[in-house]
Amino acid sequence: MSMIIEGLYYSEEHEWVKVEGNMATIGITDYAQDALGDIVFVELPNIDDEFTQMDEIGVLESVKTVSNIYVPVSGRIVEVNEAAIEDPALINSSPFDEGWLVKMEMYEKSELDDLNSSEEYEEMLGEEE
Amino acid sequence: MKKTALNEEHKKLKAKMVDFAGWEMPIQYAGIIQEHKAVREKVGIFDVSHMCALDVSGKSAYDFLQLVTINDVSKLKDYSSQYSMILDKEGNILDDIIVGKVDDFYRLVINSSNADKIKKWFALVKQENKFEVDLSYRDDLSIIALQGPKSTEVLEKVLGAKIVLNSFCSMGIKWNGEDISVSRTGYTGELGYEVFISNELASKLWQMLIAHDAEPAGLGARDTLRIEAGLPLYGKEIVSDVTAFDMGYGWIVSFSKGDFLGKSKLVNATKEKKLFGCILEDKGVLRDGYEVVGHGKMTSGTFSPTLNTAIGMFYSEKQLKDNDSLSVLIRGKEFKGRVTSLPFLKKEINK
Numbered sequence: 001m002s003m004i005i006e007g008l009y010y011s012e013e014h015e016w017v018k019v020e021g022n023m024a025t026i027g028i029t030d031y032a033q034d035a036l037g038d039i040v041f042v043e044l045p046n047i048d049d050e051f052t053q054m055d056e057i058g059v060l061e062s063v064k065t066v067s068n069i070y071v072p073v074s075g076r077i078v079e080v081n082e083a084a085i086e087d088p089a090l091i092n093s094s095p096f097d098e099g100w101l102v103k104m105e106m107y108e109k110s111e112l113d114d115l116n117s118s119e120e121y122e123e124m125l126g127e128e129e
Numbered sequence: 130m131k132k133t134a135l136n137e138e139h140k141k142l143k144a145k146m147v148d149f150a151g152w153e154m155p156i157q158y159a160g161i162i163q164e165h166k167a168v169r170e171k172v173g174i175f176d177v178s179h180m181c182a183l184d185v186s187g188k189s190a191y192d193f194l195q196l197v198t199i200n201d202v203s204k205l206k207d208y209s210s211q212y213s214m215i216l217d218k219e220g221n222i223l224d225d226i227i228v229g230k231v232d233d234f235y236r237l238v239i240n241s242s243n244a245d246k247i248k249k250w251f252a253l254v255k256q257e258n259k260f261e262v263d264l265s266y267r268d269d270l271s272i273i274a275l276q277g278p279k280s281t282e283v284l285e286k287v288l289g290a291k292i293v294l295n296s297f298c299s300m301g302i303k304w305n306g307e308d309i310s311v312s313r314t315g316y317t318g319e320l321g322y323e324v325f326i327s328n329e330l331a332s333k334l335w336q337m338l339i340a341h342d343a344e345p346a347g348l349g350a351r352d353t354l355r356i357e358a359g360l361p362l363y364g365k366e367i368v369s370d371v372t373a374f375d376m377g378y379g380w381i382v383s384f385s386k387g388d389f390l391g392k393s394k395l396v397n398a399t400k401e402k403k404l405f406g407c408i409l410e411d412k413g414v415l416r417d418g419y420e421v422v423g424h425g426k427m428t429s430g431t432f433s434p435t436l437n438t439a440i441g442m443f444y445s446e447k448q449l450k451d452n453d454s455l456s457v458l459i460r461g462k463e464f465k466g467r468v469t470s471l472p473f474l475k476k477e478i479n480k
Contacts, residue, residue, distance in 0.1 A: 037145075037349065038162045040432040041414050041439075059460070061414040063161040063432050064349050 002031035002125060005096050009112050010121035011072040016096065017115060019106075024073055027100040028060070028091065031125055036062040039088040044069075044080040044102060051075065053111050057102065060091070073111045075104035133178035134271045134328035138335050142345055150242040152179040155347040165353050165434040167344035168317055172277035174335065174343045175351055181244035182267040182325065183251075186234035189260035194235055197254055197390055198228055199373065201383035205230035210297045210312060212381055214373060215247060220394020221369040223250060225361070227314060229299060236310075236325075238272075240363050254390070271331035275343060276321030276354075284311070284322055287337045292322070305330055316351060318358025318474055353431050356440060359406060359471030365417055365429045366404060366442060375402040375444060377471065401446045404428075406469040407455050408440055413464050415441035415457065422456040422463065423447075433473060440473050 004010075009017040014032035018025040033039065041061040051057055051071045058069040080102050084090050091099035106112075116124060130153040139146065144155035155176065158164060167173045185194060194202045200213035210229030217223055224243040229236045239247050248266070255262055275284055285292050290302045292311060299312035307330055315321035326334055339345060352362075361367050361376050372395055373382050382395055407427070409415055415430030421443045430441030441457075455466040 037157060038160050041412060043413075061432070063353060063414075063434070064156070066414065066416065 002029065002034060003096070004029070004031075004118050004122050004125070006118045008096075008118060009072065009115035010118065010124075011070070011115055012124070013070050013072075015070065015072050017072050017112070019109075019112065022106050022109070023078070024075065024104045024106050025100050026072065026102050026104065028069070028095055029121075030095050032067075033092045033095045033099070036060060036065060036067055036092075038063045039091045042085050042088045042091070042101070044085060045077050047077050047080065049077045051077070051104075053108070053114070060088075069101060071102075071104070072115055073104065073106050074108050075106045077102055078105050079103040131179070133176055134331045135176040135178060135273075135335055138332055139176065139345075144345070144347060147348070149179065149348060150240075150244075152241060154179055155345070157347040157349045158345045161347070161349040161353060162434045164344055164346035164350035168277045168319055168346060168350065168354055169435055170278070172275060172279040172283050172343045173317075173346035173350065174338050175274040175276065175346050176271070176335070177274050177323065178271040178328075178331070179241040180272055181239040181241060181247070182270050182272065183237040183239060183247075184231075184234050184265040184267055185237060185262060186265070187260075187262040189258075189262045190235055193255065193258075193260045193262045194228060195386055195389060196258065197251065198226070199383065199389055199391070199395065200228065200381045201386040202228060202230070202235070203386065205235075207232050208299045210236075210299065210314065212297075212378070214381065215250070216389075216391025216394070217250070218390055220372070220391035222363075222367055222371070222373075223247060225363055225367055229312065231299070231310070236267075238323075243363060267325075269328055270325050271328050273324045273326065273331065273334060273338070274315055274321060275324065275338060276315045276317040276319045276346075278320055280319070280321045280343075283338060283341045283343055284324075286341055287334065294322075305333065309334075316358075316360060317354040318360065318472060319354075352429075353434060356429050356431050356442065357433050357435055357473045359404075359442070359473060361404070361442075362429065366444075368428075371402065371444065372398045372400075374398050374400045375404065377404050402444045403446075403449075404442055404444055404471060405449055406440060406442055406471045406473050407457065407466045408436070408469050408473070409438055409457065409464060409466045411464040411466075413439055413459055415439040415459075415466075417441075420458040421445070421466075422458060424455075427457065435474060442471065 424445040
């Protein structure tokens with residue numbers, strides 16, 4: 001069973017969003033990292049790049065497959081996880097913590113309403129399994 | 130989906146299962162990198178029972194095989210095997226196979242993805258030539274591949290027998306009252322064996338190998354291992370418009386043995402194409418289908434756990450040498466790489 005953390009927002013594409021004020025930290029879920037397998041390459045956007053909700057912002061490559069990263073909310077990139085670029089295995093070992101991907105300044109906090117709660121996400125995974 | 134006799138074992142080990150050519154097979158257990166490294170450093174085991182074992186016997190067995198394969202079956206001593214191919218009459222590759230001579234029969238190992246096609250093809254050739262040949266598809270057998278530097282040690286312990294085999298040779302061993310067959314073959318570039326055993330005994334052998342520290346490995350690791358070893362795969366490097374010469378396997382083509390199906394295409398082959406390796410210098414991962422600028426499409430690509438970089442194979446009609454620079458298009462961007470001859474791992478396997 002995949003780990004799910006309460007209090008985060010979850011997208012249909014298996015990204016999580018942690019909200020602190022206007023700031024959103026974004027990563028992929030435990031379910032997503034497990035489905036991808038060993039992640040060996042991460043391509044992330046540049047600081048100050050601006051995106052709208054559901055834009056493709058980067059790529060995760062595991063040994064066996066490639067997966068796009070989409071932003072669950074609109075905003076401006078303020079930080080990317082250099083440690084994860086350097087050592088992509090962090091995303092496998094710690095998807096909700098050390099393996100975060102980007103931090104964004106959110107433009108439209110109301111977009112969070114489009115995302116799932118942890119309970120809804122758990123239900124969604126139940127249907128996929 | 131079809132299931133091998135080891136299906137329950139994979140599920141007990143919580144393997145991720147996928148549909149592979151109509152078979153429910155494990156793609157990975159603990160993780161591709163871990164499984165890959167176990168094979169390179171110690172020993173891994175693979176369920177390859179989805180591959181199709183075919184025993185060929187009868188008065189025309191030899192003539193049949195000389196006609197349908199491109200290698201020379203007369204070179205086979207008892208308990209030895211050879212890499213070969215099956216071509217259609219136009220010379221297109223239908224499958225790449227192993228042909229082994231046991232004593233009074235031959236055993237072929239056919240790719241699972243091509244099994245139905247080959248069954249039909251063999252039935253047709255048999256009928257057209259009125260061959261007196263018995264084609265016995267061995268669905269009653271499982272095949273467990275044990276690969277890695279410690280494979281001899283582990284297999285000897287589990288089977289309780291001394292195993293001394295040269296590459297591409299096989300032997301029969303009595304185990305739990307059954308005659309099982311051990312062949313020194315594999316698809317990883319490592320020392321290794323393939324064990325042919327009844328479906329009834331397969332789980333017992335599988336469990337005992339794991340109890341002796343063999344790491345279960347799935348199709349994911351099988352692919353990264355074979356790419357590092359520069360070994361071609363049907364459907365990737367082996368497609369209808371290439372020949373054994375292009376693949377660097379001209380030595381399996383026997384023109385001297387007489388006629389065989391598809392021979393004229395090989396006689397007239399231009400031999401302009403050659404298979405090369407690409408090592409990516411930029412960070413990224415290579416995949417099949419990516420364009421190698423000025424050469425063609427990448428046939429296979431992956432991340433090499435041993436070299437810790439991306440590697441891939443491609444055909445080129447140009448004369449290339451080691452370290453020539455390459456450019457590969459990944460998502461529209463050019464990534465830098467360099468040429469290497471195959472295999473990627475220039476590893477000495479103890480003979």
